[in-house]
Amino acid sequence: MITSHKSPATKLGKILPTAALALGLAFSAQAATATANPTLSQSxxxxxxxxxxxPFSSAVRVGDTLYMSGQxxxxxxKLVEGGIKAEAKQSLDNINGVLLQYGYxxxxxxxxxxxxxxMGDFDDFNEVYKAELSKPYPVRSxxxxxxxxxxxSVEIECIAAK
Known part of the structure; x- marks a missing residue:
């Protein structure tokens, strides 16, 4: 049986380049992660x-995004009279007031x-919604x-972004 005994210096000479390469990749990966999304803010x-x-705020701003409480x-x-169409219009007017108040x-x-x-009021609601907003419409649920x-009869909650 032939055995080869390599000196510790020889073993270290093979390990160091591998370790340095691994560390370099780790540092490169961290640098790439940090710069991959430069728009990510800590607002x-x-x-x-x-x-x-x-017990609620009318809106919360995070960065350039405004999250509004339901209207x-x-x-x-007091609640406006006139049913779903009048309430939907007033709800959207209230949303517009919040938007304008905070610069949106x-x-x-x-x-x-x-x-x-x-849900029988859905078509009437959509009629008012289309009249008060314009294309492209926000996504909606x-x-x-x-x-x-x-x-x-209706409550509307929205998110705005600049």
Whole structure:
């Protein structure tokens, strides 16, 4: 049996280049990860406005994105009369007011969620929605719900981004 005894220096000479290569790849991977998304920011949420007597903010801004609380058809402290069309229009007017208050506009809307207490009102809701917003429309979800605050027929919640 022939055995070869290599000196520790010979073994080290083979290990060091391999270790250096591995470390270089690790450093390169970390550098690539850090620079792959330079637009990623560490913005902290800024809570805006308040819900008056209710425990919520009217909006929260994170970076250039504005997340708004849901709006029902309230005007002057009470629900507007006239059913789904009047409530939907007032809800969207309220959303527009929040947008303008914080430096945004309807064209900055990217996502809306509509909650309807009667899905039979869906077509009437869409008629108002199309009249109040313009193409390209924000992405949207619509849900049928059992009840809404203040016996509202519709609540709309949106997200805007610049």
């Amino acid at each position: 902290k949420p800024v809570f805006l406005g308040d819900g008056g007597d209710y 029902i058809g309230f005007k002057d402290g 506009q309807k064209s900055d809307l990217v996502k809306c969620m509509a909650m309807l207490t009667d 619509a849900f049928g719900v059992a009840d809404l605050a203040a016996n509202a």
